[in-house]
Amino acid sequence: xxxxxxxxxxxxxxxxxxxxxxxxxxxxxxxxxxxxxxxxxxxxxxxxxxxxxxxxxxxxxxxxxxxxxxxxxxxxxxxxxxxxxxxxxxxxxxxxxxxxxxxxxxxxxxxxxxxxxxxxxxxxxxxxxxxxxxxxxxxxxxxxxxxxxxxxxxxxxxxxxxxxxxxxxxxxxxxxxxxxxxxxxxxxxxxxxxxxxxxxxxxxxxxxxxxxxxxxxxxxxxxxxxxxxxxxxxxxxxxxxxxxxxxxxxxxxxxxxxxxxxxxxxxxxxxxxxxxxxxxxxxxxxxxxxxxxxxxxxxxxxxxxxxxxxxxxx
Numbered sequence: 001x002x003x004x005x006x007x008x009x010x011x012x013x014x015x016x017x018x019x020x021x022x023x024x025x026x027x028x029x030x031x032x033x034x035x036x037x038x039x040x041x042x043x044x045x046x047x048x049x050x051x052x053x054x055x056x057x058x059x060x061x062x063x064x065x066x067x068x069x070x071x072x073x074x075x076x077x078x079x080x081x082x083x084x085x086x087x088x089x090x091x092x093x094x095x096x097x098x099x100x101x102x103x104x105x106x107x108x109x110x111x112x113x114x115x116x117x118x119x120x121x122x123x124x125x126x127x128x129x130x131x132x133x134x135x136x137x138x139x140x141x142x143x144x145x146x147x148x149x150x151x152x153x154x155x156x157x158x159x160x161x162x163x164x165x166x167x168x169x170x171x172x173x174x175x176x177x178x179x180x181x182x183x184x185x186x187x188x189x190x191x192x193x194x195x196x197x198x199x200x201x202x203x204x205x206x207x208x209x210x211x212x213x214x215x216x217x218x219x220x221x222x223x224x225x226x227x228x229x230x231x232x233x234x235x236x237x238x239x240x241x242x243x244x245x246x247x248x249x250x251x252x253x254x255x256x257x258x259x260x261x262x263x264x265x266x267x268x269x270x271x272x273x274x275x276x277x278x279x280x281x282x283x284x285x286x287x288x289x290x291x292x293x294x295x296x297x298x299x300x301x302x303x304x305x306x307x308x309x310x311x312x313x314x
Contacts, residue, residue, distance in 0.1 A: 007049055007050065007051055008023060008024055008025045008046055008047075008049060008050040008051070009023075009024040009050075009051055009053075009105045009108055009109045010022065010023050010024070010046065010050055010051065010052045010053070010105060011052075011053050011054075011100075011101040011102060011103065011104030011105030011106070011107075011108065012052060012053070012054045012064065012101060012104065013054075013055065013097045013098075013100040013101040013104065014034065014054055014055065014056075014057050014060050014061045014064065015034065015057070015060060015097065016034065016060050017033065017034055018031050018032065018033060018034055018097075019031070019032050019033075019034050019038070019039075019042075019064065020097035020098055020100070020101045021042065021101060022098070022101035022102045022104070022105045023046075023105075024105055024109065029098045029101060029102070031097075034060060034063070034064075035063075036063060036067070039063055039064050039067050040067065043067060043068065043071055043073065046073065048071070048072070048073065050073055050074075051073075051074045051075075051076070051108060051112065051117075052064075052068055052073060052074070052075040052076065052108075053075075053076045053078050053104040053105060053107060053108035054075065054076070054077060054078070054104065055077070055078050055079070055080055055083055055100070055104065056077050056079070061077075065077075065118065069118065069120040070120075074117040075117060075118050076108055076112070076115050076116075076117055076118065077118060078104055078107055078108075082107070083100065083103060083104065083107065086103065086107050087103055090103075090106070119213055121213070124180055124183075124184055125209060125212070127180060128177050128180055128181065128205070128209060129209065131173050131174075131176055131177040131180075132173075132177060132202070132205070132206060132209075132251060133251060134173055135170055135173040135174060135177070135202075136251040136254070138166055138169055138170050138173065139170055141166065142163060142166040142167065142170065145159075145162065145163060145166070146163060149163075174201065174202060177202075177205060178190075178201055178205060181205055181208070181209075186208055188306075189208045189211075189303055190204050190205065190208055191308070192299075192302045192303060192306070192307065192308055192309070193207055193208055193299045193302065193303065195302070195308045195309035196263075196295055196298050196299055196302070196309045197262075197263045197266065197267040197269075197270060197295075197309075198259040198260060198261075198262040198263025198264075198266070198267065198270065198291075198295055199259050199263075199295055199299065200258075200259065200262070202255055203252075203255040203256060203258070203259040203295075204299075206249075206251070206252045206255050206256075207252070207256075207296060207299050207300075207303075208303065210222070210225060210226065210249075210252065211299075211300065211303045211304075213225075216300070216304075219297045219300045219301065222296065222297075222300045223293060223296060223297065223300075226249075226252055226253065226256070226293075226296060227249070227250075227252075227253055228253065228256070228289070228292070228293045228296060253289075253292075256289070256292035256293070256295065256296055257285075257288055257289050257292050258292075259292050259295050260288045260289060260290070260291030260292030260293070260294070260295060261288040261291070261292075263291055263292075263295060264287075264288065264291050269311060270291050270294070270295075273290075273291060273294065274287050274288070274290075274291055277290055277291075
């Protein structure tokens with residue numbers, strides 16, 4: 001019987017210039033340059049029998065992430081918030097690059113069964129995410145400009161021209177993303193998502209994109225990936241405040257909030273649900289977000305079962 005080779009657990013703290021690496025097989029830290037050549041040498045030394053945990057930092061982790069995915073080495077993204085809580089839980093006082101690399105490896109070794117490795121995205125999926133995020137940035141810029149120009153009385157025509165130009169660019173980015181999704185043959189999934197009241201083109205595209213990042217075994221996993229699951233903190237007879245975990249993409253949550261608000265304004269079923277939530281003391285914004293979460297659950301069911309929305313069955 002062949003002896004099972006134990007996996008090498010690797011924690012890597014990422015900065016602009018360097019990668020601080022901790023390997024479980026040697027129990028030592030080493031620092032390497034954050035460039036393609038050094039990354040190749042590191043991954044060559046690990047081989048296929050490795051698992052890597054990193055903390056995402058802007059764009060500095062992307063070369064390492066891309067190379068690991070290309071080699072089909074499982075790689076896990078651990079957020080800074082997760083790592084900070086874990087550091088406190090295990091009683092680590094040190095906050096250095098070397099200590100963080102070791103902590104990342106420990107986190108993966110102990111909690112790995114509950115983590116999901118990064119799934120590679122296709123070129124088209126990466127492009128669509130870029131378009132959605134760029135669109136979000138332009139929407140924010142247009143909103144900020146609109147608010148800042150409200151008090152100016154003598155710039156009406158010029159302000160309108162600038163805002164109209166930004167809106168045309170927003171529409172262009174949206175069209176490109178939708179066209180790319182259709183070129184991939186996603187029309188039926190987009191139609192299923194858009195059959196749900198309140199769900200528009202952009203929110204449908206965002207949910208289809210995330211659904212295809214699965215597999216998600218059930219709706220709860222899909223909701224958690226969106227960052228719409230609720231953090232519960234109760235103790236004894238004390239009932240703590242409920243908050244969203246907000247672990248997912250903030251732009252997707254914004255789109256679902258807008259979808260939820262649209263659904264409760266125009267659809268009696270979701271308006272009744274909204275009113276029940278506010279009657280229990282929930283703020284309007286939180287209630288709209290709860291409606292958006294309900295829409296996401298319905299969309300997940302439709303995509304998983306390849307069905308179209310039917311109000312009586314939903």
